Amino acid sequence: RPVVTRPETQAIDMNSRSNTLADRDIVPSEQTFGFLGLGMMGSTIVKDLIYTKHKVVVWNRTIDKCQPFVDAGAEVKDTPMDVVEAADIIFCCVSDPKGAKDLVFGNCGVLQLKDLRNKAYVEMSTIDPETSMDIGEGIKQCNGRYLEAQIHGSRQEAADGMLIILAGGDRTVFEECHSCFKTIAKNTFFLGTDVGNACKVNLILQTILGVSLVGLAEALALADRFSISLNDIIDIFDLTSMKSPLLLAKGKEMAKGDFNPQQPLSHMQRDLRLVLNMAENLDQSMPVTSITNEVFKHTKRLGYSEHDSSAVFVRSRF
Ligand code: NA7
Numbered sequence: 001r002p003v004v005t006r007p008e009t010q011a012i013d014m015n016s017r018s019n020t021l022a023d024r025d026i027v028p029s030e031q032t033f034g035f036l037g038l039g040m041m042g043s044t045i046v047k048d049l050i051y052t053k054h055k056v057v058v059w060n061r062t063i064d065k066c067q068p069f070v071d072a073g074a075e076v077k078d079t080p081m082d083v084v085e086a087a088d089i090i091f092c093c094v095s096d097p098k099g100a101k102d103l104v105f106g107n108c109g110v111l112q113l114k115d116l117r118n119k120a121y122v123e124m125s126t127i128d129p130e131t132s133m134d135i136g137e138g139i140k141q142c143n144g145r146y147l148e149a150q151i152h153g154s155r156q157e158a159a160d161g162m163l164i165i166l167a168g169g170d171r172t173v174f175e176e177c178h179s180c181f182k183t184i185a186k187n188t189f190f191l192g193t194d195v196g197n198a199c200k201v202n203l204i205l206q207t208i209l210g211v212s213l214v215g216l217a218e219a220l221a222l223a224d225r226f227s228i229s230l231n232d233i234i235d236i237f238d239l240t241s242m243k244s245p246l247l248l249a250k251g252k253e254m255a256k257g258d259f260n261p262q263q264p265l266s267h268m269q270r271d272l273r274l275v276l277n278m279a280e281n282l283d284q285s286m287p288v289t290s291i292t293n294e295v296f297k298h299t300k301r302l303g304y305s306e307h308d309s310s311a312v313f314v315r316s317r318f
Contacts, residue, residue, distance in 0.1 A: 031055070129278065210272050273293060
């Protein structure tokens, strides 16, 4: 088995700005915003919130990641519970449903505060509808308000302030987050007060993405077997009505073998797993998505978990 090197973790560049930010005319909310989770997405979002003069209080499991934000003007707290105490609206942006639940129900978690009157909790981590409903219920039982705000887009789109926000739950929270959403996203959609809907829509979009990437990878792998130039295929694809900016970009990454993580492969496979669980509960048959999930799972086993989802091409070429 070939040795696969992990992609380099890029340090957050506190000085880089999305080009679109200057044109957005953002008037920052007076409220204090808590932020739990300073991974690639979380840090990019918080960096821009600080730049647009929002008051931000942060926490991250690996505490070292907080320092650049403290230097830039954010306050740091020792636990998620402390962040909730210090903020009016708290965003969470961690890897998966388990992490999202730990931060709410776990030791030193959000619900340890018991009384969440005048607090709002916004879940940005990609999670399934059931997890979102559990979190929402927990927050409401403590008199807090809950919004799921799923972020659709890559790390580059986050850096460019071009995410799409899919929100559901408490409409007043959605409105109070306006200046934050305007900072990080090109579009926001409120999908109704029923918690779970935004998670469903996000996972449905991820299904389209996952299946498309595997199709693209297999087609390019076949071209490669025929020794047809992948760049030629991509140039021709660009002329067709099938083209999309994302598939063109991913095709170029596959051709170059550049799998710098924009949307990590492990996240893609997590999303497909969540999709299949959702479908299972409905007896909805999704054979193509099941196979797609197996393809991503196998690519993970080959050592490409932390690479971009486009690394699925490596497996197709075997
Ligand atoms: P990253 O860069 O992989 O970062 C993951 C973040 O989640 C990072 O801050 C982690 O803390 C944190 N994390 C993961 N598990 C836990 C648990 N159990 N408890 C506390 N914190 C945890 O992911 P991205 O930033 O790209 O993506 C984040 C979400 O946005 C994801 O759901 C995407 O789909 C959308 P660490 O620094 O490792 O201590």
